[in-house]
Amino acid sequence: MKKLLPLLLLVLILGSCSEYQKVLKNQDVKAKYEMAEKFYDEGDFKRANRLLEQIASKYIGKPQGERVMFFFANSYYQIGQYNDAGYQFERFVKAYPRSEKMQEASFLGAKSYSYLSRKYSLDQTDTDKALLKIQNFINTYPDSEYLPEANEIAASLTRKKEKKALEIAKQFTKLGEFYDLEYSISAIKALENFMLDNPGTIYKEEALYYKTLAAYNLAINSHPNKKEERLKNANEAYGKLIKTFPETEFAKKANNMKEKIDKELQNYSK
Known part of the structure; x- marks a missing residue:
C-alpha cells in the first residue's frame, strides 16, 4: 500500500496537469x-x-x-x-x-508598487511612485484596517529616500576633505536642507555629525581671511551635535575636531 500511494499521487498530478x-x-x-x-x-x-x-x-x-x-x-x-x-x-x-x-x-495596488522600490543607492523613481500611492491610500482611508501596515510601508519608503539624500550629502563631505572646498560648502547646504526637509528623521544624529565634519574641513582648509568665521561655524555645528545627542556615537571624532578648532581659534583671540 505504501508503494502504491506515490504512484496514485503521480497519476492524480498528471491527470490534473493534462486537464489544465x-x-x-x-x-x-x-x-x-x-x-x-x-x-x-x-x-x-x-x-x-x-x-x-x-x-x-x-x-x-x-x-x-x-x-x-x-x-x-x-x-x-x-x-x-x-x-x-x-x-x-x-x-x-x-x-x-x-x-x-x-x-x-x-x-x-499601493503595496505592489512598494515592492518595486529599489535599494537606496539606486534610482528612487519607483520609491517616489510607491510613496505617492501609499500616501494617497492613507489619505483616502484614514480608518482602514490596513492603515497600520500602510503607515509602516510609508515609513520604510521615507527612510529609504532619507538614506539616499544623506548618502549624497556624505559624499560631498568626503570629497570636501580631499579635494575642493566647494564640496564642503555643498555638503553643509545639503545637510541643512536634509534636516529641514526631514525634521523627524532617524538619521539626524548622523546628519549633524557630517555637518560638523564638513564645517570643520571647510574651516581648517580655508584662506586666513575666512578662517576665523568658519571655525566659529564649525564650533557651532559641534555644539548642536553634542547638545542634541550628548552621548553620540561620534563623540570621539567630534571631540578631536573640537580640540583642533579651539586651538586654531586661539590664534585669533591673541
Whole structure:
C-alpha cells in the first residue's frame, strides 16, 4: 500500500496537469473561468493567473467581471509580479469604484508598487511612485484596517529616500576633505536642507555629525581671511551635535575636531 500511494499521487498530478493543459488550449471561456476559480481557491495562483489572463477581457461589463478582475490582479500579486499587480489593481479600482473590494484593492495596488522600490543607492523613481500611492491610500482611508501596515510601508519608503539624500550629502563631505572646498560648502547646504526637509528623521544624529565634519574641513582648509568665521561655524555645528545627542556615537571624532578648532581659534583671540 505504501508503494502504491506515490504512484496514485503521480497519476492524480498528471491527470490534473493534462486537464489544465486541455482547458488552457481550448476556447471554452466558462471552462477556463471555473478552472481558474478552482486553482485560485486552492492557492495555485500561477495556473489561475494563466487562465485569467486569457479570459479577463471577456468578462468586462458582465456580472462576473468584478470577481474576475480582482482575482486576476491578486493572482499577479500572489506570484510576485508586482508591476502587473499594481497596474491591474488600478484598473479594478477605476472600473469598480463601489466594489466591496475597493479598499483592499487600493491597498494591495499601493503595496505592489512598494515592492518595486529599489535599494537606496539606486534610482528612487519607483520609491517616489510607491510613496505617492501609499500616501494617497492613507489619505483616502484614514480608518482602514490596513492603515497600520500602510503607515509602516510609508515609513520604510521615507527612510529609504532619507538614506539616499544623506548618502549624497556624505559624499560631498568626503570629497570636501580631499579635494575642493566647494564640496564642503555643498555638503553643509545639503545637510541643512536634509534636516529641514526631514525634521523627524532617524538619521539626524548622523546628519549633524557630517555637518560638523564638513564645517570643520571647510574651516581648517580655508584662506586666513575666512578662517576665523568658519571655525566659529564649525564650533557651532559641534555644539548642536553634542547638545542634541550628548552621548553620540561620534563623540570621539567630534571631540578631536573640537580640540583642533579651539586651538586654531586661539590664534585669533591673541
